[in-house]
Amino acid sequence: xxxxKQNSPSLSVQEGRISIxxxxxTNSMFDYFLWYKKYPAEGPTFLISISSIKDKNEDGxxxxxxxxxxxxxxxxxxxxxxxxxxxxxxxxSAMVQGGSEKLVFGKGTKLTVNP
Amino acid sequence: NAGVTQTPKFRVLKxxxxxxxxxxxxxxHEYMYWYRQDPGMGLRLIHYSVGEGTTAKGEVxxxxxxxxxxxxxxxxxxxSAAPSQTSVYFCASSYDATGGQPQHFGDGTRLSIL
Numbered sequence: 001x002x003x004x005k006q007n008s009p010s011l012s013v014q015e016g017r018i019s020i021x022x023x024x025x026t027n028s029m030f031d032y033f034l035w036y037k038k039y040p041a042e043g044p045t046f047l048i049s050i051s052s053i054k055d056k057n058e059d060g061x062x063x064x065x066x067x068x069x070x071x072x073x074x075x076x077x078x079x080x081x082x083x084x085x086x087x088x089x090x091x092x093s094a095m096v097q098g099g100s101e102k103l104v105f106g107k108g109t110k111l112t113v114n115p
Numbered sequence: 116n117a118g119v120t121q122t123p124k125f126r127v128l129k130x131x132x133x134x135x136x137x138x139x140x141x142x143x144h145e146y147m148y149w150y151r152q153d154p155g156m157g158l159r160l161i162h163y164s165v166g167e168g169t170t171a172k173g174e175v176x177x178x179x180x181x182x183x184x185x186x187x188x189x190x191x192x193x194x195s196a197a198p199s200q201t202s203v204y205f206c207a208s209s210y211d212a213t214g215g216q217p218q219h220f221g222d223g224t225r226l227s228i229l
Contacts, residue, residue, distance in 0.1 A: 034215060046217035046219070049217065101212045101213055102148075103158075103218065
């Protein structure tokens, strides 16, 4: 079963407008949520994260919102730029044996920002 | 500062052949991970290591072995490659594995099994 779901495989927006990428999860034990950005032929790079005890975290043009009751989070990019065109992965952090955490990834959403 | 380096970047194997993928990090991170990414799928954890000399199974460990003999290196081995192992493999490392510490990824190894 897929614990982290990104139901939109792709999203297209105009430069300067807002991009909203959504993510749903099923496991209420997740304690952190992270967003990664991935360009073709490169590895994912960390973008922004949020603790499960918060409902918002902001870093420049990027804001992540968490709605725990709905088990839903979203990444807002304002304003969107052509360089933001990439695949965005939502990931959730879960505890494993030994006290460490592992990441569970969604399938990703491909964002295209049109000039 | 190289970060996480994966070797090789591309490889084509025949079914039944063996090979080792090398991951090296220069950030003195304790934790290292191997993932695979298949088309239309997210990254799935194969094996991970919480420190030199330790390894543990992830979500999809079958058909793979790993070793962490040195802190900076994490090796992923395929003893007898199968077409189902055709994928892009990513290595990652992190300073810690609590508190939502981000993982730093290499650029991947694209592996094709014929």
